[in-house]
């Protein structure tokens with residue numbers, strides 16, 4: 432079958448596999464059969480590598496690790512070896528990255544489309560409603576964003592049955608792990624190099640991953656377009672952030688490669704310390720801000736009070752470059768993803784027929800809950816669907832029998848609260864064998880993976896300065912787990928090995 436190309440890694444000094452776990456997976460050799468002595472060595476060296484190279488997160492068992500850098504750090508959860516991935520699908524995911532960048536930019540300019548598509552959701556979902564309110568205000572004052580910066584991550588799963596690379600979602604705000612993902616690729620390359628006698632894999636088949644530097648470069652170029660050499664880049668962060676090193680990698684790259692200063696502030700701090708000057712310049716804590724990079728503000732829990740919403744509005748009104756602007760943020764919502772998948776909608780935003788076909792090929796089945804035939808089918812066969820609210824950050828979706836229950840409950844209520852959700856075809860990727868490293872311990876697990884491809888986009892008026900694929904992130908999780916967040920504790924960071 433074509434799926435033999437995704438068979439697990441070939442290892443030289445490991446036992447041949449005796450039994451097959453899944454009919455669909457026909458591994459020649461299996462990482463689970465790496466003998467315990469070699470496994471111990473690999474795991475030890477991986478842990479040392481992570482510690483020496485900053486592939487780190489704050490320890491969740493510590494209170495201070497989310498606020499004070501340099502204390503209570505632990506290696507990021509990682510897979511010990513890269514995951515096999517077909518080269519053709521890798522190329523496909525890289526090829527569509529700039530097209531998705533372009534699409535987000537086009538959609539963001541159609542205020543009418545955003546407001547109209549989200550009008551029912553607005554009534555059912557207070558958070559989306561608040562975002563739309565800010566968006567409306569910007570439309571009213573005819574706010575123009577000349578410099579537009581997008582740092583996106585488009586996530587995919589490879590559907591086993593159809594062999595199609597299907598998009599899970601497109602993140603336009605807080606696309607995380609660009610800082611750490613390139614280190615995972617380096618870790619794996621380093622291990623394959625070191626253990627080339629034991630593991631017959633070519634380190635060069637792990638694609639180059641420059642996510643951190645490419646994101647930093649895009650931020651630096653946006654800063655440069657803004658044109659005030661004394662201005663800083665503002666990272667909007669959560670008060671507690673165990674994934675701070677991922678963010679600090681971008682700051683370090685900005686400082687060392689581009690001589691650009693970054694500051695970190697929470698939404699509440701921005702409300703307290705921020706002001707707009709006459710000309711719209713955002714000043715926070717006495718420093719002019721050229722670029723606002725959001726690593727918070729995507730979830731209702733980031734807005735504890737009106738203070739945070741005031742900060743969001745203040746920033747949106749400013750002339751700083753926003754990554755993302757409110758319209759880029761809204762263009763990345765799940766409802767918009769579903770609207771874009773409807774017939775003839777992509778055609779509204781893109782001219783090139785090949786581009787449209789390439790994007791459409793990645794679209795899974797997506798439905799609104801006012802499509803009664805689909806809702807009926809989802810109640811009958813809930814396992815084939817995922818129900819998604821307008822949320823980010825993992826852990827919010829509904830699966831399996833819960834889909835049926837949730838849909839029946841919504842039908843009974845009949846208050847329009849169904850508009851808070853979309854339905855999506857459930858994607859079933861093939862199951863692999865991996866070794867997942869958590870808190871210093873290797874675990875042999877049956878896993879599924881999700882490939883994220885970063886994209887960076889920068890435009891100033893009519894001139895597109897950057898539009899490219901900007902590295903990748905593989906995430907691998909235990910196959911029995913529905914959700915995929917690394918920060919949420921479901922998945923580990925991984926890289927890919929092209930086959």
Ligand code: ADP
Pocket residue numbers: 586599600795817819822823824825826827828855856857858859881913914915916
């Ligand atoms: P979030 O913005 O919270 O990350 P996602 O749409 O990415 O929301 O869903 C979270 C996780 O749920 C994904 O990482 C993936 O593991 C799983 N998931 C989402 N959509 C599907 C789907 N259609 N089929 C299978 N799994 C899915």
Ligand code: MG
Pocket residue numbers: 600601602822823824825
């Ligand atoms: Mg998301």
Ligand code: MG
Pocket residue numbers: 586599600824825
């Ligand atoms: Mg996601």
